[in-house]
Amino acid sequence: MGLYPPNGGEIYYKGERIDNLSPKEMLPYRSKMQMVFQDPYASLNPRKTIKQTLEEPLRYHNQSLSNAEVVERIEEVMLQVGSDPKWISRMPHEFSGGQRQRISIARALVVAPEFIVADEPISALDVSIQAQILNLLMDAQEQRNLTYLFVAHDLSVVEHISTNVAVMYLGTVCELAETSLLFGEPKHPYTRALLSAIPRLDGQKVDRVRLTGEVPTPIHLPTGCVFHGRCPYVNKRCIEEIPELMQHIDGRKIACHAVEEDRI
Numbered sequence: 001m002g003l004y005p006p007n008g009g010e011i012y013y014k015g016e017r018i019d020n021l022s023p024k025e026m027l028p029y030r031s032k033m034q035m036v037f038q039d040p041y042a043s044l045n046p047r048k049t050i051k052q053t054l055e056e057p058l059r060y061h062n063q064s065l066s067n068a069e070v071v072e073r074i075e076e077v078m079l080q081v082g083s084d085p086k087w088i089s090r091m092p093h094e095f096s097g098g099q100r101q102r103i104s105i106a107r108a109l110v111v112a113p114e115f116i117v118a119d120e121p122i123s124a125l126d127v128s129i130q131a132q133i134l135n136l137l138m139d140a141q142e143q144r145n146l147t148y149l150f151v152a153h154d155l156s157v158v159e160h161i162s163t164n165v166a167v168m169y170l171g172t173v174c175e176l177a178e179t180s181l182l183f184g185e186p187k188h189p190y191t192r193a194l195l196s197a198i199p200r201l202d203g204q205k206v207d208r209v210r211l212t213g214e215v216p217t218p219i220h221l222p223t224g225c226v227f228h229g230r231c232p233y234v235n236k237r238c239i240e241e242i243p244e245l246m247q248h249i250d251g252r253k254i255a256c257h258a259v260e261e262d263r264i
Helices: 023-030 050-061 066-082 086-089 097-109 127-144 157-159 177-184 189-196 236-240
Strands: 033-036 114-119 145-151 164-169 172-178
Touching: 033 097, 050 066, 050 086, 050 097, 050 172, 066 086, 066 097, 097 127, 114 127, 145 157, 145 172, 157 177, 164 177, 172 177, 172 189
Parallel strands: 033 114, 114 145
Antiparallel strands: 164 172
8 A cells, every 4th residue: 555665575556566656656546545444543533523534535636526526425425334424523532433444434435446455444343343344345345346455364254255365374375265265175284274263153063273383473484484383284395495376276376385296
């Protein structure tokens, strides 16, 4: 999103590299890409009313809009996220966590983006509110043809909302696959361990994968595969050589020497 300059790698949006663009060159992308943060209270300016919060990005990216058109767009997006347009004169501290997150989503939607980064948007909310926000995001996706990069630790939520899932360990993509494929037949040892830990209510017996060892520090990553210190299939190559994310026959991508060598 460009909030911090990357210290490595490259970022592409629709095939065009954007991490090396100047602030002026990035402007056309700003309205196309928006973000919903984890903590809705910290991400809203406590000194601005909801109206000020929503109209600022709208006026910045659409300077030709009249005052009436701005108010109309704000009311429209407030209704879409299930909030009362009469709330726009209030301050963020006057709302509950769920209501603040709805306002944060409205701020992201008000400029009509095509791509939204949702950084654990429901983890700071009560369980009773999480489903409402999740349904709101999915409805907005369908109505506006949005693409989400949805960051989450709750695997049931990931399975519910995602079409494709990337499993990461210490900042490295271990496995990338369609949701049904990944949850139905995980390949990477770390993916298998994650999915085996999901609590089940159907009484189905699951073979738990109990990982040993300690999680390394991301500041000093281990040599070779970042997961080799906890992997039950580790060998010398895993310790010495970093696995590449390789395409497999079923379409998924996996970074694992053991899978590549058919040791799993």
